[in-house]
Amino acid sequence: MTGSPTPRRSTLLAPVPVGILISGRGSNMEALVRAAQAPNASYKVVCVIANRADAKGLQFAAAHDIPAVVVNHKAFDSREHFEAELSQTLMAHGVRVVALAGFMRVLTAGFVRQWQGRLVNIHPSLLPKFKGLHTHERALEAGEPEHGCTVHWVSEGVDEGEIIGQARVPIKAGDTPETLAARVLAEEHTLYPACLDKICTALRSPQTQST
Numbered sequence: 111m112t113g114s115p116t117p118r119r120s121t122l123l124a125p126v127p128v129g130i131l132i133s134g135r136g137s138n139m140e141a142l143v144r145a146a147q148a149p150n151a152s153y154k155v156v157c158v159i160a161n162r163a164d165a166k167g168l169q170f171a172a173a174h175d176i177p178a179v180v181v182n183h184k185a186f187d188s189r190e191h192f193e194a195e196l197s198q199t200l201m202a203h204g205v206r207v208v209a210l211a212g213f214m215r216v217l218t219a220g221f222v223r224q225w226q227g228r229l230v231n232i233h234p235s236l237l238p239k240f241k242g243l244h245t246h247e248r249a250l251e252a253g254e255p256e257h258g259c260t261v262h263w264v265s266e267g268v269d270e271g272e273i274i275g276q277a278r279v280p281i282k283a284g285d286t287p288e289t290l291a292a293r294v295l296a297e298e299h300t301l302y303p304a305c306l307d308k309i310c311t312a313l314r315s316p317q318t319q320s321t
């Protein structure tokens with residue numbers, strides 16, 4: 111027989127290397143890391159990058175033996191140079207999928223194109239409603255009966271990429287932005303790992319492996 115030998119099953123089903131970008135607390139990053147600890151998880155978190163040295167999530171990553179890297183945007187003279195360093199760091203860790211988790215920098219079209227189809231985000235609203243900031247306040251002010259969160263592919267328009275999954279919560283009488291945020295956040299911690307698992311399960315299936 112000619113051609114390359116069939117790769118071993120264990121090689122085909124290796125977890126997809128994921129890099130996570132954060133700016134602060136990192137509770138979604140934590141949820142993603144914890145889900146990846148399950149036996150035979152579809153992805154493995156290979157690095158966590160923060161644009162601020164004081165991002166609290168860095169401590170969790172380091173405590174779990176995940177490379178925790180600071181790429182301080184203020185140290186660069188342009189967005190492009192900052193993002194070139196981000197990409198360099200992600201590639202140096204072999205990252206195949208990038209998960210934004212409370213990463214508070216808008217990414218340029220160049221970065222988005224470079225990671226197109228491999229870059230996901232979680233947003234605390236039921237997109238396309240309430241793109242941008244202060245989503246919980248705005249949902250309350252608008253008198254919405256429900257609110258929630260969305261995991262979506264990142265495209266060039268902010269919070270406009272194709273939706274991968276959503277979770278809904280009711281808005282209750284007496285809710286404040288804080289009580290509503292807490293209810294939504296609990297859903298984020300389930301939704302994001304589930305969506306990332308779906309993506310990575312598809313990516314590591316034998317049909318999509320480039321061997």
Ligand code: GRF
Nearest residue numbers: 135136137138212232233234
């Ligand atoms: C989350 O609400 C997420 O949806 C939004 O920013 C917040 C980050 O929280 N993009 P954390 O840092 O993951 O705790």
